[in-house]
Amino acid sequence: MVIERSVVDHVARLARLDLSEEERARMGAELSQILAHADRIQALDLDGVEPTSHAVPVVNALRQDEVKPSLEQEESLAGAPAVEAERFRVPRIIEEP
Amino acid sequence: MSGRYETTVGLEIHVELATRSKMFCGCRVAFAGAPNSRVCPVCLGFPGTLPVANEKAVEHTLRIGLALGCDIAEHCLFHRKNYFYPDMPKNYQISQYDSPLCLRGHLDIPSKTGSKSIGITRVHIEEDTGKSQHVGGDGRIASSEYSLEDFNRAGTPLVEIVTEPDIESGEEATTFVTELRALLEALGVSDVRMDEGSLRVDANISVRRAGEIEHGTKVEVKNMNSIRSVGRALAFEEERQRRALDEGSPLVQETRHFDEKSGATSSMRSKEHAFDYRYFPEPDLVPLEPSAHWVADIQKTLPELPPERRQRFVSEYGLTPIDVGVLTASSSTAAWFEDAARAYAGDPKKIVNWIIADLFGLLNVAGIELSACRIAPPQLAALVTMVDAGTISGTQAKVVLAEMFRSGSPPREIVRAKGMEQVSDKGAIEAFIDEAIAENPDVADKVRGGNPGPLGFLVGQVMRKMNGQANPKVVNEILHAKLLS
Numbered sequence: 001m002v003i004e005r006s007v008v009d010h011v012a013r014l015a016r017l018d019l020s021e022e023e024r025a026r027m028g029a030e031l032s033q034i035l036a037h038a039d040r041i042q043a044l045d046l047d048g049v050e051p052t053s054h055a056v057p058v059v060n061a062l063r064q065d066e067v068k069p070s071l072e073q074e075e076s077l078a079g080a081p082a083v084e085a086e087r088f089r090v091p092r093i094i095e096e097p
Numbered sequence: 098m099s100g101r102y103e104t105t106v107g108l109e110i111h112v113e114l115a116t117r118s119k120m121f122c123g124c125r126v127a128f129a130g131a132p133n134s135r136v137c138p139v140c141l142g143f144p145g146t147l148p149v150a151n152e153k154a155v156e157h158t159l160r161i162g163l164a165l166g167c168d169i170a171e172h173c174l175f176h177r178k179n180y181f182y183p184d185m186p187k188n189y190q191i192s193q194y195d196s197p198l199c200l201r202g203h204l205d206i207p208s209k210t211g212s213k214s215i216g217i218t219r220v221h222i223e224e225d226t227g228k229s230q231h232v233g234g235d236g237r238i239a240s241s242e243y244s245l246e247d248f249n250r251a252g253t254p255l256v257e258i259v260t261e262p263d264i265e266s267g268e269e270a271t272t273f274v275t276e277l278r279a280l281l282e283a284l285g286v287s288d289v290r291m292d293e294g295s296l297r298v299d300a301n302i303s304v305r306r307a308g309e310i311e312h313g314t315k316v317e318v319k320n321m322n323s324i325r326s327v328g329r330a331l332a333f334e335e336e337r338q339r340r341a342l343d344e345g346s347p348l349v350q351e352t353r354h355f356d357e358k359s360g361a362t363s364s365m366r367s368k369e370h371a372f373d374y375r376y377f378p379e380p381d382l383v384p385l386e387p388s389a390h391w392v393a394d395i396q397k398t399l400p401e402l403p404p405e406r407r408q409r410f411v412s413e414y415g416l417t418p419i420d421v422g423v424l425t426a427s428s429s430t431a432a433w434f435e436d437a438a439r440a441y442a443g444d445p446k447k448i449v450n451w452i453i454a455d456l457f458g459l460l461n462v463a464g465i466e467l468s469a470c471r472i473a474p475p476q477l478a479a480l481v482t483m484v485d486a487g488t489i490s491g492t493q494a495k496v497v498l499a500e501m502f503r504s505g506s507p508p509r510e511i512v513r514a515k516g517m518e519q520v521s522d523k524g525a526i527e528a529f530i531d532e533a534i535a536e537n538p539d540v541a542d543k544v545r546g547g548n549p550g551p552l553g554f555l556v557g558q559v560m561r562k563m564n565g566q567a568n569p570k571v572v573n574e575i576l577h578a579k580l581l582s
Contacts, residue, residue, distance in 0.1 A: 053174055053378035059386040065116045065153035068123025073134045076141060076248075086132040087230065087245035090183040094239050 003031040102342070104335050105312055106264035106302045110277065112256045112287045113225060113295040114157045119252040120224040121148030121191065121382075126254070128293050132247035140252035142187030147381050150175070150222075154254035155198070157286040158222050159387060159395050161256060162199025164284055164402055165217045172386050173198050175222075175379040183246055184226040192257075194376040197221035198385065204260075205404050206276045207422060208269070212404075215273055216261030225253035256286075262301070262312070267331030274298055274324050275426055279403045283428040291323050298327050304338035313338065314348040318362055320355045330355035334362055406431055414438060414445040423453055429468040436474035447481050455495060459502045471505030472498075480508040487521045487568050488512065521568040523575065526559070529567070530575050533558040544580045552576055 082089035122139035176194035202217035227248040234240025303313035353362035438445040
């Protein structure tokens with residue numbers, strides 16, 4: 001499956017990624033390879049195989065309940081497209097029916 | 098009317114866990130504060146960051162599961178619940194899906210027949226969302242122009258407790274939430290403040306004609322912000338559904354919003370279509386496998402739970418089920434009572450009466466909880482002991498209690514400062530009685546002549562002379578002995 005240029009543009013826009021021409025071309029090729037690999041896995045007969053959620057045999061990775069410094073408010077809001085009243089301003093959530 | 102219908106209720110309860118830091122990152126957990134000041138790259142969902150689960154939150158969840166008699170999973174996973182709503186910066190919530198940490202438990206609640214067991218389907222760990230504020234229109238989401246997001250709460254450890262549809266009325270739901278709240282408080286896993294959102298209740302309710310096997314159309318009710326609201330919202334919904342069945346009008350499966358002011362529920366419309374959350378295992382969190390050793394350790398440290406405590410209060414203190422219900426509705430109230438009762442040599446029932454009849458009144462007026470009260474429990478015992486000894490009268494004790502409540506001073510100090518000490522010493526009283534008799538010889542003669550009527554006048558004279566501090570019982574006894582025997 002080949003990822004077309006328009007799909008790369010669309011995904012980049014959704015992910016808010018500002019990619020150069022060169023990067024767009026490379027992403028198109030890499031995404032195509034990844035999907036091709038997924039297609040190969042899809043084609044396998046996996047009936048009776050336990051789903052593998054994790055590839056490493058590790059369990060119970062837990063952390064102590066300790067407070068670590070948070071970002072400063074200015075830092076946390078720095079990447080927001082719009083800020084109002086110290087909050088992230090987002091477009092209306094629900095369209096009128 | 099109610100006999101013709103059967104109501105079925107199941108509850109979903111979200112509880113914010115009392116941890117210092119968030120579920121998957123080190124940001125502090127707190128209520129209110131400057132917006133977006135307790136966030137970091139992990140809870141803001143920046144690419145390349147990795148969540149790590151908070152051990153304390155897992156431990157709290159295990160405590161809840163064990164206290165509810167659940168089976169603890171030997172192996173469980175975290176899943177991503179994907180949804181499109183801006184209150185989670187990641188666009189998914191980390192939750193547990195088909196392998197929750199705790200399964201199949203029960204909570205026994207008081208009922209008319211003594212006790213009823215409500216099944217617990219599951220208890221799982223997830224993370225709380227941020228808080229949205231809708232701007233423009235009438236302030237509700239559908240009419241708003243845009244929204245503002247504060248992510249301080251996003252990532253707060255949250256537990257979801259789901260019950261079986263074993264609850265049969267709004268009243269029973271109220272009892273269940275009260276009991277669960279007391280249990281969670283006793284476990285020390287949450288501050289269980291419904292007004293601050295650390296305990297949130299959603300309900301699924303349906304009504305069917307008595308004897309029908311199929312459940313009626315299920316309606317989900319949200320936005321019940323107090324235990325009382327749970328009862329009110331479900332009573333309203335029960336009635337609305339019964340009327341619809343009576344009239345033969347169709348009921349739709351929907352989510353309804355409870356309005357505190359009107360006491361009514363209304364359709365939320367916005368979320369009617371079932372979401373496909375595209376759950377999949379969270380690749381960034383490895384499976385959780387609590388060891389048998391860890392689980393056993395937690396089991397050992399479980400405190401006395403409300404159902405056990407209720408039984409003990411009846412057998413140990415001889416209290417009535419109603420008194421016990423009031424005292425054990427909160428663990429801190431129960432502990433306060435026990436501290437007072439242990440410091441008191443008389444009948445614990447008297448301590449209960451002072452707490453329920455007098456102290457609760459003062460707390461209500463001040464709008465505070467017993468745990469925030471300035472009276473130390475042994476001081477109430479000291480006060481009641483002074484009444485028993487006749488040092489002060491019951492009426493005076495109420496005044497002293499109010500002063501103890503205000504200042505936190507010990508009762509003995511207040512009684513002394515106010516000059517309230519009752520004089521019960523016979524010698525001291527007798528001197529004043531002799532004086533009163535000498536000053537009113539004709540009244541005394543009438544009494545001696547067999548007419549006890551004017552005795553009250555003489556008691557009044559003695560009380561006046563002693564500034565009301567004489568023990569009236571002793572005054573009466575001495576007067577009787579002197580004039581009528």
